Amino acid sequence: MEYFQQAIATWKNKPGIGLFIHALKSGQKPSLTKPGCGWKEWADEAIKLRLMQYSQSHNGDIMVHFVGGGQGLWSRLRSLSWSEVERFINGGEVK
Structure with missing residues (x-):
């Protein structure tokens, strides 16, 4: 249910149904690190930090x-x- 609510909040114009189904099938938990916690917020921040070029x-x-x-x-x-x-x-270890 949390994924559904997160999907509605994040994918307003075009639902990311494929990501939603993949997340449910693989048992992923919703990200609670930021408000919205969706792709758009993450990508916006990655671009702002000059980390992401494209996706x-x-x-x-x-x-x-x-x-x-x-x-x-x-x-x-x-x-x-x-x-x-x-x-x-940078190729370092991520825990």
């Missing part, structure tokens, strides 16, 4: 392409702090 759909997930050439799946990145995302981008 694209990838097997029901979102592949995030970083400035400098790295990439990662949003389903893995979304629960990380921004310092952990930066460590991930």
Whole structure:
């Protein structure tokens, strides 16, 4: 139910039904790190921090392409702090 509420709050114009179904099937929990906690908020912040260059759909997930050439799946990145995302981008260990 939390995912449904989060989807409604986040995907106002075009529901991310594929991401929603993938999250439910894989048993992911809603992200509670920020208000909204959806893709738009995360992507806006990543762009503001000059971390993300662009993104694209990838097997029901979102592949995030970083400035400098790295990439990662949003389903893995979304629960990380921004310092952990930066460590991930630089090839460091992420716990």
